[in-house]
Amino acid sequence: MYKNLLIATDGSEIASKAVSQGIDLAKTVGAKVTIVTVSESFAGAVPVEIAIAYPFDVYEKACEENAAKVLSQASAAAQAQGVSCEVVHVMQQAPAEGIIETAANRHCDLIIMGSHGYKGLKRFFLGSQAHRVVTGSPISVLICR
DSSP: OOSEEEEEOOSSHHHHHHHHHHHHHHHHHTOEEEEEEEEOOHHHHSOHHHHTTSOHHHHHHHHHHHHHHHHHHHHHHHHHTTOOEEEEEEESSOHHHHHHHHHHHTTOSEEEEEOOOOOHHHHHHHOOHHHHHHHHOSSOEEEEO
16 A cells, blocks of 8 residues: 655645644555645745845745744644654745655655635636646645545
8 A cells, every 4th residue: 555645734724634634544554654845936925016025035934934833733743643754845846846746756655635625716816736736746646625
């Protein structure tokens, strides 16, 4: 069955459900987990008007602090269940690409992530990282809600 699960999280409530379900699955099948959070590129996350007043180093520090918090919580949840866990923070990349690349680099055999299930215009404007991962990943993806 699965040996190394990649669990993607951004710290949101829906992602936290995926973390919990991924850890439960890992415990059940005896797999280890790699938990990843991805911080978007400065250009993709901050509009030009704001970038002038919001320096890159401030953005980068905020990303690192947020990632440390998110990954610490997820790692603690894995440790509480006795699941072997590694954490990865990917900087300056689109989330879907960072997730797929990390899964490949870490030799994961399943990606687990949450999805808000946006439809219609909301999906068009907000995008769907889960959809991008599902359509771009060469390995199986488990979407949690």
